[in-house]
Amino acid sequence: MAPWTNTVLLRFLIRKFTEELPRSEYRSKTQLDDAGRSVVSNIEEGYKRPTTKEYLDFIGFSQGSLEEIKGLIRQAYQDRFLKSKSGSNLTGLGIDLKEFKGRLGDFKGGDSKGGDSKGGDFKGWVPLEVLYPPLASLKGADLTLEIFIELINKTDWLLRQTVTSLEKKMAEEMPMSAQEKWLKAQMERRFEEDRKIDEELRKMAGRRFNEKLKKE
Incomplete structure (x- = not known):
């Protein structure tokens, strides 16, 4: 649910x-709104x-x-339509992502489908x-490059975690086919053989070291 609630907030901030x-930037506006x-x-x-x-x-x-x-956000900053303010963040706007997730989750009702998911039906x-x-008094002028990048990066991390979880679930x-099972068994057998060889080599090295100490 966390990735979804983050994206809902991101779309709101984009809007x-x-x-x-300015009207001259209608293409940038359309691209950002559509991506949101x-x-x-x-x-x-x-x-x-x-x-x-x-x-x-x-x-x-x-x-x-x-x-x-x-x-697109970086381009808006480069074109001087979005300001940069060191130290600015979501907390400075009074936005707590966990609190926002809770409000939105309570409103929609919880559900899950492998890994993180969005909520149930409206x-x-x-x-x-x-x-x-906290969003009621928010204005576009309050937003900065740092605030957008913070939310984007946190959302990206959550989406990557979701992908990992879903890939595991899918696996x-x-x-497994008969061939895949055979290959897995061979890999496990080889791993065990390598482990035993490594253990024996460590023992041999230890014995040689002890013998060398005795001679000295």
């Missing part, structure tokens, strides 16, 4: 930022897919959209500003 872009929607929607669509592999594929699409957002629609009051769901 706050793009609302204040995509990073959320792919998690949601993937979650409803019937197989773990499909879910994993959509998480990958979400990761791609997140990387696009990072690039119980109704409530604006995020009402659901999480457990797929039965």
Whole structure:
């Protein structure tokens, strides 16, 4: 659920930022807004897919959209539409990711589907500003490069953790063929043989060392 709640917040912050872009930057606004929607929607669509592999594929699409957002945010900074302020962070805006996750999770209802997941179905629609009051007074001018990068990096880490979890789940769901079982047994046997050889070599080295000490 944590990756999904992070992406919901990221999309909200993107909208706050793009609302204040000049009309001449309509292409940048459209690209950022679309990528913000995509990073959320792919998690949601993937979650409803019937197989773990499909879910994993959509998480990958979400990761791609997140990387696009990072690039567009850096471009906005380079073009001087987004300021940089050393030390600025989400906490400085009154935003606590764990608290936000709890509010959104309680509102949607919990659920899980291998690894982290988003919540269940909506119980109704409530604006995020009402659901999480610290967002009510937030303005685009309050946002900085550092704040966006903080949220993007934390979301990226959570998505990578989700991928690892889903890959493990998918491996457990797929039965091994006879050949794969044979190869696994051979690898385990070879590992055990190598371990015994290493142990014997250590013993031999120890005996030689002791013999050398006695001679001296």
